[in-house]
Amino acid sequence: MKLDAKIPAGSLAEKWTKYRSTMDLVAPNNKRRIDVIVVGTGLAGAAAAATLGELGYNVKAFTFHDSPRRAHSIAAQGGINAAKNYQNDGDSVYRLFYDTIKGGDYRSREANVHRLAEVSRDIIDQCVAQGVPFAREYGGLLANRSFGGVQVSRTFYARGQTGQQLLLGAYQALSRQISTGSVEMYNRHEMLDLVKIDGKARGIIARNLLTGKVERFAAHCVVLATGGYGNVFYLSTNAMGSNVTAAWRAVRRGALMANPCYTQIHPTCVPVSGEYQSKLTLMSESLRNDGRVWVPKKLEDAEAIRQGKKTGLDIPEEDRDYYLERRYPAFGNLVPRDVASRAAKVACDEGNGVAPTGLAVFLDFASAIQRYGKSRAHSAGMHNPNKETITKLGKEVIKEKYGNLFQMYEKISGENPYEYPMKIYPAVHYTMGGLWVDYNLETNVPGLFALGEANFSDHGANRLGASALMQGLADGYFVIPYTIGQFLSKEIRTPKIETSAPEFAEAEKAIETQLQKLIDIKGNQSVESFHRRLGKIMWEYCGMSRNAEGLKKARTMIRELRDEFWKDVFVPGTVDEFNPELEKAGRVADFMELGEVMILDALDRNESCGGHFREEHKTAEGEALRRDEEYAYVAAWEWDEKEPKMYKEELSFDNVELKTRSYK
Amino acid sequence: MKLTLKVWRQDNTQDKGRFETHQVVANEHMSFLEMMDVLNESLIAEKKVPVAFEHDCREGICGTCNMVINGRPHGPQKGTTVCQLHMRAFKDGDTIVIEPWRATAFPVIKDLVVDRSAFDRIIEAGGYISVNTGQAQDANAIPIEKDLSSQAFDAATCIGCGACVAACPNGSAMLFTSAKVAHLGLLPQGKVESSKRVQSMVSQMDEEGFGLCSNTGACEAECPKEISIVNIAMLNREYMSSVLGSKVTV
Amino acid sequence: MSWLTKFLTSSIGRKLIMSLTGLFLVLFLIVHLAGNLQLLINDQGATFNAYAYTMTHNPLIKFIAYGNYFFILLHAVQGILLAIKNRQAKGSKYAVSTNKTASWASKNMALLGILIFAFLCIHMGDFWFKMKFTDIPMVAVEGLDYKVANLYSKVEASFAQWWIVLIYLIGLLALAYHLQHGFQSAFQTLGLNHKKYTPLIHSLGRIFSIVLPLGYAIIPILYLGNSMGWWTWFG
Known part of the structure; x- marks a missing residue:
């Protein structure tokens, strides 16, 4: 199979504009006769469903949640990037494009990324018009802040809940289309299979989660916006329900999974506190502006802290290792996510971790408190303030800046971060890999599209902060509504697709059989326990750093685990009822197959880049070493129970020069 | 810590439902939902049907989780939110009563x-x-007063969890409805159609069978996002002025 | 359905009726108290009897009085209907209930309302009904060229009985709680909630809920004490 990215000709800056103006269109009278299925109602899915509905298509939208508003896009904290240059600091479409390509460690497509940077501006306009209450200055205009890895302020934000406000905007636009009848909404429906007729995606099989009934839905094309697969690691910042099932079932029907090994590990999360832990919580990247990361220099101090005999406060200044400041003097605590995460892992691997589990480092605000305290005392006209006053004033400043985050931390950990240094550890946060798509966001299966985190397209091997929201909305509002026409314009003579086709019956039967099989195993282990074991394998061997030996071992382990699962899992209840355990069982089964492909991809990619760190490929100082000559390609995997097969899409860089990232 | 849980079990909407008592060993670092996971794992180990409860993000923003714990949403x-509640809030030996949201407009599907x-x-x-996609003017074309925008934001933080309805002795959805009316009605972009909006939303709210607001303030006290009943006053005002003062009839 | 009937039967419209009638009744309470306090004048009821005569014979006041009866009934009937509707909307109750989040009064307005209504029936039966439909001895009042009903003697007789006074005190206690929530609630329903003014409304509500019932309560207590010989208020 030859992968054709279908990148339009022309100069980088004009590609999209020109392409958009010469694209095939579907006339309004024909749109009314065309059905589109959209699966997932996060930023990308809700935006796409709403916009396609506005254009006049008959849309059927699906979510496994009880309401489209629950999608995990809602949990994004920091913000959304856009090349508006409102701050007059020299931002431009090109600069956003360049930062994104570089941040992604040169493993993404130039044309896609440039288009993303172009439409970023329209997103902000659209969201403001929808009533998204972005932060504003006293003059009433929009405020911006800066984010990791860039030198301009281009991030628009809505307190610490930007994702929530953007999602509500998209949800409301979707609700409006539901009320006009152009979108038919199916809540509590989980897609379990893709139906292909004559090679084209023509519908889905979904289970009504309330009744347990397996149902058929037909359309002229299918759009997947079903998010990422970070939960393959069991513990991640993803929501409990986030899963790969819809995308994976498409893979089982022939779609390709691209770059599955690219996983973003976010450096600042609340550490794991015990075996029972079900998920991890992110603390915004912005904390690293003022927090200093350190571990004790002496192993015995670290040990004493782990046993609770000492706290961070007991360690004198000279016995602390501010390792990020030491290793990366130029960027210090503000190195990009992948670098900060790996450094924390190194410190803990060396035995300096500070939580009972050994897996945590300190994020300390004490010096920021002193600094701010002095400055505030000075502006208040106090010339010789005592230490208590300074500390008190400093804490006030910190509270103004990060109050909600500190409160969240205290709720989870039970420790007061104003007094004791915070404990943090990296956690799986985002997956750059996903379904392979061309420039039209169409997968290799004609008529099957993938948007947002579900596709692999724009972030290369590492995603910059505040870019996920941008990409989801760009795909949903401003890309798919146009590019879907390239496929659908050829389908205007296709009559309504009927669910009575034999392909639907076959798929439905297969799903019913699989569900029944899960119930019938009646083994002894819970779904959750398998998921937890899978997560441990993935995190240990395919997590923050990987090596060939470990990956090979992990592949065997995963295959064994899969066999064990299909022999010994216990799923209570029946198929024909509301049964959350059954839902989870299907999802974990898919994760176990995906996990194998992730391992294969990590094994194949014999280099270190972005979120993928191979221990065999590092510089003398332990930094990631890319191998552009051999590995500047997208690895797209075809599923096969015995031996998945990889196809390459070579990446060409005509507009940027490939450089080594350095933060020293 | 050892806990006694009295959990509401109900097989389906028609079932009458009953309390079931279980013993759970938890520790204070667990979140409440992780404690529920422990309960469910032990039920599964005994080949019993686990307690159905809803949850997703487990960081207090998606609005999925919902339980009334010792009488409080x-x-x-x-x-x-329940997912942010940790077991530190309880003591060894406590008895915890767990019930679903109760309101006629929120029928129980299963258990919680x-x-x-x-x-x-x-x-x-x-x-x-x-506003259709692509119709928008430049984002900075209309300046919005910082305080006003912030007030709209306070209302917009609603996560749609339904605790307001669950807490209200009348099962009223006024806080939820008013939060959206206030969020959009305060912003210049949303003012344009606010007359029609408020009438349509109130009429839908009434049709759904929610109760009437008697200003007890229980909703505001239990709202995990601490949304104020000032919004309810604004809804009342907007509704009256829309019905009595505008030409719009919905 | 016309827009008006739709409005009046909507949730907010029905609450508006409660709010407006409630506020009118607060006004009535003030006026009624002002009149009743004339019972404290030590003139063998001369001022009070003259006042009572005016209240029952002035056509304008009579008109307002009928309006008042209507509003009381409307407030009561609507209140009961809303309570039933709300009970239906709540469905089943929680096994554990808590009073931590809302005041007791706010959750028991219907109960308080019923108590007040029951008290009103007794009160009306005791005075208004007897004055209208039974023969109360007439007395001459200085300065008037006609005789007026001696309602004062009726009051004196009633409040000499401790159980009648007790009923009054219970009724007034219910009123106090009803006002405590009702007053500020009426403003909230009207949409009047403002950072600067709402605290004033709340304080005013609290003052009203104490001063009005207290003002009313003084009368039966003083009369009872007087008749029992605990103190001498009236010569």
Whole structure:
């Protein structure tokens, strides 16, 4: 199979504009006769469903949640990037494009990324018009802040809940289309299979989660916006329900999974506190502006802290290792996510971790408190303030800046971060890999599209902060509504697709059989326990750093685990009822197959880049070493129970020069 | 810590339902939902059907989780969802009574899971600004006073969990509805269609069978996002001025 | 359905009726108290009897009085209907209930309302009904060229009985709680909630809920004490 990215000709800056103006269109009278299925109602899915509905298509939208508003896009904290240059600091479409390509460690497509940077501006306009209450200055205009890895302020934000406000905007636009009848909404429906007729995606099989009934839905094309697969690691910042099932079932029907090994590990999360832990919580990247990361220099101090005999406060200044400041003097605590995460892992691997589990480092605000305290005392006209006053004033400043985050931390950990240094550890946060798509966001299966985190397209091997929201909305509002026409314009003579086709019956039967099989195993282990074991394998061997030996071992382990699962899992209840355990069982089964492909991809990619760190490929100082000559390609995997097969899409860089990232 | 849980079990909407008592060993670092996971794992080990409860993000923003714990929606802590509640809030030997949201407009689906689709229908009735993709002018074309924007934001933080309805002795959805009316009605972009919006949303809210607001303030006290009943006053005002003062009839 | 009937039967419209009638009744309470306090004048009821005569014979006041009866009934009937509707909307109750989040009064307005209504029936039966439909001895009042009913003697007789006074005190206690929530609630329903003014409304509500019932309560207590010989207020 030859992968054709279908990148339009022309100069980088004009590609999209020109392409958009010469694209095939579907006339309004024909749109009314065309059905589109959209699966997932996060930023990308809700935006796409709403916009396609506005254009006049008959849309059927699906979510496994009880309401489209629950999608995990809602949990994004920091913000959304856009090349508006409102701050007059020299931002431009090109600069956003360049930062994104570089941040992604040169493993993404130039044309896609440039288009993303172009439409970023329209997103902000659209969201403001929808009533998204972005932060504003006293003059009433929009405020911006800066984010990791860039030198301009281009991030628009809505307190610490930007994702929530953007999602509500998209949800409301979707609700409006539901009320006009152009979108038919199916809540509590989980897609379990893709139906292909004559090679084209023509519908889905979904289970009504309330009744347990397996149902058929037909359309002229299918759009997947079903998010990422970070939960393959069991513990991640993803929501409990986030899963790969819809995308994976498409893979089982022939779609390709691209770059599955690219996983973003976010450096600042609340550490794991015990075996029972079900998920991890992110603390915004912005904390690293003022927090200093350190571990004790002496192993015995670290040990004493782990046993609770000492706290961070007991360690004198000279016995602390501010390792990020030491290793990366130029960027210090503000190195990009992948670098900060790996450094924390190194410190803990060396035995300096500070939580009972050994897996945590300190994020300390004490010096920021002193600094701010002095400055505030000075502006208040106090010339010789005592230490208590300074500390008190400093804490006030910190509270103004990060109050909600500190409160969240205290709720989870039970420790007061104003007094004791915070404990943090990296956690799986985002997956750059996903379904392979061309420039039209169409997968290799004609008529099957993938948007947002579900596709692999724009972030290369590492995603910059505040870019996920941008990409989801760009795909949903401003890309798919146009590019879907390239496929659908050829389908205007296709009559309504009927669910009575034999392909639907076959798929439905297969799903019913699989569900029944899960119930019938009646083994002894819970779904959750398998998921937890899978997560441990993935995190240990395919997590923050990987090596060939470990990956090979992990592949065997995963295959064994899969066999064990299909022999010994216990799923209570029946198929024909509301049964959350059954839902989870299907999802974990898919994760176990995906996990194998992730391992294969990590094994194949014999280099270190972005979120993928191979221990065999590092510089003398332990930094990631890319191998552009051999590995500047997208690895797209075809599923096969015995031996998945990889196809390459070579990446060409005509507009940027490939450089080594350095933060020293 | 050892706990006694009295959990509501109900097989389906028609079932009458009953309390079931279970013993659980937890520790204070667990979140409340992780304690429920422990309970469910032990039920599964005994080949029993686990307690159905809804949850997703487990960081207090998606609005999925919902339980009434010892008579209080989302439990005893102010401004906290169940998923953010940790077992530190309880003592060894405590008995904890766990019930679903109770309101006629939120029928129980199973155990602690209720149907909150009425909220979606209220939003569909008018909880949006009618702007198609691509129609927007430049984002900075209309300056909005910082305080006003912030006030709209306070209302917009609603996570749609339904604790307001669960807490209200009348099962009223006024706080939810008013939060959206206030969020959109305060912003210049949303003012344009606010007359129609408020009438449509209130009429849908009434149709769903929610009770009437008697200003007890229980909703505001239990709202995990601490949304104020000032919004309810604004809804009342907007509704009256829309019905009595505008030409719009919905 | 016309827009008006739709409005009046909507949740907010029905609450508006409660709010407006409630506020009118607060006004009535003030006026009624002002009149009743004339019972404290030590003139063998001369001022009070003259006042009572005016209140029952002035056509304008009579008109307002009928309006008042209507509003009381409307407030009561609507209140009961809303309570039933709200009970239906709540469905089943929680096994554990808590009073931590809302005041007791706010959750028991219907109960308080019923108590007040029951008290009103007794009160009306005791005075208004007897004055209208039974023969109360007439007395001459200085300065008037006609005789007026001696309602004062009726009051004196009633409040000499401790159980009648007790009923009054219970009724007034219910009123106090009803006002405590009702007053500020009426403003909230009207949409009047403002950072600067709402605290004033709340304080005013609290003052009203104490001063009005207290003002009313003084009368039966003083009369009872007087008749029992605990103190001498009236010569």
